[in-house]
Amino acid sequence: MAAEISIDLVKTFSGRPPIRARIAYPVEASTVLILFGPSGSGKTTILRSVAGLEWPEEGNIQFVSRTWLDTASGVRVAPQDRHIGYMAQDYALFPTYTVAGNIGYGLHHLSAPDRKKRVDEMVELFQLRGLENAKPRELSGGQQQRVALARAVAPRPLLLLLDEPLSALDAPTRVHLRDELRSLLKQLALPSIIVTHDWTEALTLGDVMAVISAGNVLQVGAPIEVFSRPHNADVARVVGIETVVKGRVVGSSDGMVQVSVNGTRLTAVEGESAGPDVFVCIRSEDVVLERERTTASSARNHLAGAVISATVLGALARVTIDCGFPLVAMVTRSTVEEFGLSSGVPVVAAIKAGSVHLVSRQSE
Amino acid sequence: MAAFLRRAGSCGRTRVNWIAIWVTFKLAALTALILLMVGLPIAYWVSFSRRRWKFLVESVVALPLVLPPTVLGFYILVAIGPHSPLGRLYNELVGHPLPFTFEGLLLASVLYSLPFAVQPFAAAFEQVDRRLIEASWTLGVSKLGTFFRLIVPLSKAGLLTGAVLSFAHTMGEFGVVLMVGGNLEGETRTVSIDIYDEVQALNYAGAAKTALFLLVVSYAILLLVYAVNRNVWAAWPQK
Structure with a gap:
């Protein structure tokens, strides 16, 4: 034992x-x-x-x-x-x-x-x-x-x-x-x-x-x-956090950090984390879904992907998107209906740089 | 010592009664010492026990504060007298009865001053942060070890207060001494009894000198307590 x-x-x-x-x-x-x-x-x-x-x-x-x-x-x-x-x-x-x-x-x-x-x-x-x-x-x-x-x-x-x-x-x-x-x-x-x-x-x-x-x-x-x-x-x-994936810091400039997660680039605000190996953490409430990529948005990250699953939980729905890594978004039920979100539907996830949290982890 | 003092004191009745003062000091010091040993475990138990019937012990300890000394003295006299099991046992072991001896008086004083030692001790123990005690336990230190290494150093001021107060309180006792001690020169005649005797004999000058001495010493002791430690035994609100 x-x-x-x-x-x-x-x-x-x-x-x-x-x-x-x-x-x-x-x-x-x-x-x-x-x-x-x-x-x-x-x-x-x-x-x-x-x-x-x-x-x-x-x-x-x-x-x-x-x-x-x-x-x-x-x-x-x-x-x-x-x-x-x-x-x-x-x-x-x-x-x-x-x-x-x-x-x-x-x-x-x-x-x-x-x-x-x-x-x-x-x-x-x-x-x-x-x-x-x-x-x-x-x-x-x-x-x-x-x-x-x-x-x-x-x-x-x-x-x-x-x-x-x-x-x-x-x-x-x-x-x-x-x-x-x-x-x-x-x-x-x-x-x-x-x-x-x-x-x-x-x-x-x-x-x-x-x-x-x-x-x-x-x-x-x-x-x-x-x-x-x-x-x-x-x-x-x-x-309170739904997306936690391993990432690697690949560059930083002007107080912003570029992180690569499975080849997908993300921009985060430079914070407390030191090492190149990080956990990338995104709250599901901080993810906004768009039908297609808009240029008029303050969000720094626009990730194109396809819906894996959409589960309705009362007035809200939990949507998992594959955009190089599984990303969870919490949206309203009416959005799910309006967008026709179901498995395989293409969608763009917008995330503000400030909502991408980096936590240092030990390198392997 | 007593014989020397008797010679010194017999030179005139307007002198301070040194024999009575010596008896009083010996009694007060031994009482404080015994209470330091007996009072600590009682105070520890009162502070740390979670038993529901704890209040019963607490009120018994506090009883001498409200009981007339004559009542307390009467019961002690009965308890140590030749008709009680305790008195008989003492008589058999030591060879003479306990009442009207210094030892009997000492026992009575310890009981009479018990709250004056236990209450400051317990108050000091209550002030010790329980988390410190827990930290000590998790470091592998036994309850007894924790008591001596952590609780006692943190309660120093309260222990000093309790010891000094029981000393001072014993110096000033009258009723219990009268009931249990009798009035034997060099054995059980304390300062307070001596003063009473002098006044009864209309020897005001002798009484005045001894009284003044007792007043000065008592005041000096209380000054010491208040100076060393303003928070544990605060009769007045803190500023």
């Missing part, structure tokens, strides 16, 4: 929908699971249950060959004995300890020289040199985040749990640290579970993604799959 993480739990609250979550996925050295959902969906409670800080009424949590929780047989492993690294949303750094003191806090089982050596390694890895004796309140948000991460990683945990690791940071720092966090997680070769409601973080950091809404797990799969092929309308509503 392959190594697996399995989470199955029920927890009820007064005045909130109960959480009934079931997630199981194979885990390798550095598999990152994303718990994705809006605030209040229960994703933090699931993470805290894995950490042992929350006790579901019923449930079973398995990490590879270890059982951390099994209410049926009365197994309840304390957080101290789970060997996890946990980082809370606000970092929870110990105010009475220095940076080095925080990092070394969980290393009480080591001898003093070994502890010092490990703290030193962490200071080096997390670029905290010179800040060893600073107190947490003297640090910037990004530095605090690195200390919290170093403290969680220092005791060499089996599993790293991060609750909204980037949400407490301002936007520019967040983008920078998102890429940094990704390479760090790969470098540490440590499986992790990350809670987020930011789809760019989910795409950048995740290997597996579970979409959670109102306490239920709606879909589990690779992030690109979940974003581009949501199982149902609920998932589509939660994730």
Whole structure:
């Protein structure tokens, strides 16, 4: 049997929908699971249950060959004995300890020289040199985040749990640290579970993604799959992006970026993304359909293609178009009728450059 | 020590009663020390327990705040007397009865000052961010380790307040000492009893000196508490 993480739990609250979550996925050295959902969906409670800080009424949590929780047989492993690294949303750094003191806090089982050596390694890895004796309140948000991460990683945990690791940071720092966090997680070769409601973080950091809404797990799969092929309308509503395809930046000028997706050229506004390999993300609501190519349009992208399918969902319709890559557009039902949209009908999709979102990904 | 002080004090009845002061200080210091040890677990339990019947324990701890000292003293006297199981056990183990001894007085003082230690301790523990405690647990540190390495350093001010307040409160107790301690020179006669005796004997000069001494010391202690720590034991609203 392959190594697996399995989470199955029920927890009820007064005045909130109960959480009934079931997630199981194979885990390798550095598999990152994303718990994705809006605030209040229960994703933090699931993470805290894995950490042992929350006790579901019923449930079973398995990490590879270890059982951390099994209410049926009365197994309840304390957080101290789970060997996890946990980082809370606000970092929870110990105010009475220095940076080095925080990092070394969980290393009480080591001898003093070994502890010092490990703290030193962490200071080096997390670029905290010179800040060893600073107190947490003297640090910037990004530095605090690195200390919290170093403290969680220092005791060499089996599993790293991060609750909204980037949400407490301002936007520019967040983008920078998102890429940094990704390479760090790969470098540490440590499986992790990350809670987020930011789809760019989910795409950048995740290997597996579970979409959670109102306490239920709606879909589990690779992030690109979940974003581009949501199982149902609920998932589509939660994730909010329907087209996610791999692309490559081929040029940039005047603040605009040219991206190639399967040979189709797209123009995007130059943004936060650095590397040449990107995910091209387009919201289905941002795609406008035209019968034929018009020149009088402010949209920078006009992609000619043929309809693959058109599904009516109440007043709206979900139309998938093949324009070198599958593109999903959300239009009104009357448009479908007026245009006679059905499989094989040629159509032009117009997308503003600003609606083409690029998220950096690791090159393969 | 007591014999030396007795000699020093016997030179004239208008002098400060050093023996009573020595007994009082010893009593107050030991009470504060015992409460630091006994009060911490109680305060920890009161702050962190999720039991529904927690309020029962909380109200028992607070009882000495509202009970007349004579009532409390009466019950303690009955509880440690030769007719009670506790009193008999003590008599068998130590060889003399517990009432009207320093040890009996110490026990009474600990119970009487319990809320003065437990309440500031518990208030300080309540202030500690639960997320810090959780972070400590996930780092593999036991509950006891977390208590000493994280909670105590974060609650320093409250612990100091509780210890100093129970010290000061014991220095000033009267009713309980009268009921449980009797009035034995060098053993259970404390400053407050001594002052009362002097006034009963119309020796106002002696009473005035001892009273002034107690006033100055008490005030100095409270000054220390307020100076060191303005937020945990705030009788007045914060500015």
